[in-house]
Amino acid sequence: MVAKQAWNIVQNPNSLVAKLMKARYFPHSSLFEASLGYNPSFAWRNMWHARQILSLGCRWRIGSRDNIQVMHDPWLRGSADRWVPSPQPAGDVAKRILETPLVSSVREDKVVWEEERNECYSVKSGYKLVMRYIIGSDKYHVAGNWNGIWKAQAPHKAQHLLWRLCRGCLPTRCQLLERRVECNLNCPVYDVATEDELHIFFRCAVARDSWCAAGLSSVLHNAAYQQSNAIDRIFAVCSNESGDNVHKLQSNSVSGTTEEDLVRWEKPALGWVKCNVDVAFLSGSGRTSVGVCFRDNSGQFMAGMTQWQQTVISPVEGEAWALLLAMKEARHRGLDRVQFESDSQVLIEAIHMKRRGNSDFLSIVHDILSIMSSFLNFEVKFVRRHANSVAHNLPRAANSWSSFHRFEIIPLCIEHLIVNEMQRNGDTRIPLGIPDPRWVGVWGYTFYPRIELGWVWGNPIFIDLGLGMAKSTLAPPRCHAYQKLLTATTRIILKLPFVNYIRT
Template sequence: MHDPWLRGSADRWVPSLQPAGDVAEKILETPLVSSAREDKVVWEEERNWCYSMKFSYKLAMRYIIGSDKYHVAGNWNDIWKAQAPHKTRHLLWRLCRGCLPTRHRLLERRVELARDSWCAAVCDEEIENEIHIFFRCAVARDSWCASGLSSVLHNAAYQQSNAMDRIFVVCSNERSDIVGRVAMLLWCIWHNRNDKLWNDNVQMSRQIGRYVFDAWNYWYSVHKLQSNSVSGITEVDLVRTSVGVCFRDNSGQFMAGMTQWQQTVISPVEGEACALLLAM
């Protein structure tokens, strides 16, 4: 029998030389694993190994928010827990992140403006920054009162020097529904400011406050119904209130009219009172 090992000098064992072709054949005859597959590129951050823009965005945002350069201290969860439409909570987030394009911030970014940095809403009395637009402007302060949130505006605990700190303190101390009403109010104030700036159309403070009250209550009722979180509600309890208003002059000639539907979880008496208040 052929011995592949030969005794060398100093009693060392050395392998015998074999032709290169035999070695190559033996390597090629080595059986491969049956489950072997063709190599491909995978995205190891996903369970299905497939790349997605959604997860890559989350990964990038996780890195940006986690870095010291972009991190802003604050309880951000309180903002997202507010009982309000997502667009209003997003406005709170932009406000606390310093993303709103106020005239003061645009000038800081060296953006040329057609007008100076004074308030673009109505008052035109102070520099337009976040504190002035949402808390100090005459239109804003009257809107807080008209929407029934004057106690929040004048609370001594909410008089911080910048808007971000005020929002965080309000979100931490008030109920989520009150924070939701505040978010709706700030969104309406910002919308009214933009409407005046771009369309030269401005609403009175009473109109803004009334819209905040109606819009939030309508959203809250629909949200509760959709989430099935209201217990013990039957079809009898769902009241759809219709309102019709007709305005005539002193001679009886028609001047203007309006109709409106409201669907909310209220009693018939409350529905009639709400309709009367809206008509007034």
């Protein structure tokens, strides 16, 4: 609780209490560098000790970079050491430095608390940090399926009773004797046995009658529940119950119906544009890629964009960054009635609730809200992954292009997805999205007849008769031999007489 007061001083340096403390105890330094001083007050003495908790979980959020001392302040991300150890850091530290994102939405340097999602200190997270780092909670940790207890289909008071049993908090006679309470160890009901947790819950005659009356006699007779102590037996029962619940859900599911059948992309209303956004984290390359796709009210492809940067950020930060770039792209193209869809529920909830905080994520959300306040017809909506498949695939192919790339025609990596979604929405037109004055139609895009040639590596190869060019939904080509196959196929097909007839 005292650490909370120290946190308020750090976050609100212009408050009266912060100015008073700074003038009295650390006029030429920060709270983290202050000394105890001569004849300190009781409040300052406690704050001075509590700041050790803050120093374990705080780091500097990089903004203007005017107030951070690179070699003295904690600013590296992650649970490992947040300080740069030397001017010539080791390889792993150098990698962390290079992967540190510089978020344009963050404009000032600020101390943040890494133990909370909103990066604001709370007494609960401070207590957990103390248990983990100062007291050394490994000494008090009991291994086991603790989540199984809290996920069990049982009343809260029953879950709490099981937790107390596994933590040794029940006042059995064995536990009382360990705490130097003089008592008889024998069970008052079954006088021969010693009263411990295993006896009370599983071996006592009264307990066994209760299990049978509840229709749970399998707990007593099942070979999987014959552990030698009560804790392991409780964990086994909870784990088995969780598995049974999953099996029941699977057996009760509608046969032949998949999530892809139930959840699909929907066209926007007349006069609106729909923009799907997503982010991809390419393992091994250290890149974060964004994909954006605009479609009109008929489902036709309008424009797209990909962008990647050589940095590693959290998933929610990546989703927020993708949505911010999509809104800036819509503003650049002069679109004013756009419905943005993302598969990040955390992001959409943060926007709808207008959350504030110190984190980089909420700083990006603040910029998103600022743009939405200027464009009243910008809407955001959460959708499932299957309804966001086009934007999901686009950033994964971003490495094939420059760090920032705009599309005016449909990339081959998403063309088949757009065709499928148009057909599901009742549109049988097949868009190619290639402007050509000879073939421009009502929708402003080119539509050519096709001849399907076959399949290579699970991707259809077809020929567009209007262009006289073989294409495939595979992008980019996997090898030089694959490209040669397309070229040779084109030359053969174009020599066929019926092709020339169709083209003329």
